[in-house]
Amino acid sequence: MDEALFNAAPKKARIEIIPLIDVVFFLLATFVLFTLSLDKIESIEIPLPKGGEPREAEDLTIYLQTTDHGLFHWKLGRTSPAEQLTASELGPRLETYRRSVANPRVLINGDDRAPFSETIRALDAVRLARIREVSLETVRN
Template sequence: MAGSTAQVSGRPKKARIEIIPLIDVIFFLLATFVLFTLSLNKTQGIRVTLPQVFTGEPRATEGTHTISVTEQGTLAWDTEFVNLDEFLRRLQVFHTSNPDGRILINGDENASFNAAVYVFDEARKAGFEKVLIETKVRQAK
């Protein structure tokens, strides 16, 4: 029975802390923390298939707007699809309100290279010095 003490040789048996369930709880908490932390580094763009690279490093996304280029060449500002004029207008407004802001280009791996370069060039023309290209790190085999 849980919590009861047994008599061994006339003395009460001491309570023990079982270490295996404690290790299980610690691993569960660690896994939960890792998954939660990984979910914090998501970008605001729409879902696209990112190009894969071997050299890549995580970057903070604070002060960043994500420009997505889909496989069909359409543009999205964060999660909202926009036309070309709206994209250019939002670039100017964002640069005016946040001159040190960053633009993250989130281009589909099958998107036209020309479309991604156009977004990059327009962001630079708007005055942004920090224009980043989002990629997915390829796992070494």
């Protein structure tokens, strides 16, 4: 009879999953009870400002165009009509503009037929008026 015990096939090991499920449910219940016992976060109601229609910023840039006749076309913003100025009128006009606007900006554009010396004259007038923000507009044909 002892031989029958030795010749019998060995039993395979079984993994019991029920104790594992018990441990997982215990941890889940502990986590739920712990989170329910936390203090609730209290907040203060803050009245927020109401939004309105977005306003477009007013364009106070000077658009200065040089011509081949030694004249300058002066525009305050893109939509205003252009005024014609001579070189002697340009300096005082730029000084007045610098004093009247908080952040003076000048954009210089040269006419196709205007020599570059007219653009340099405009740049010199802007520099003498102590306007720091100046740009040259170039157009690719």
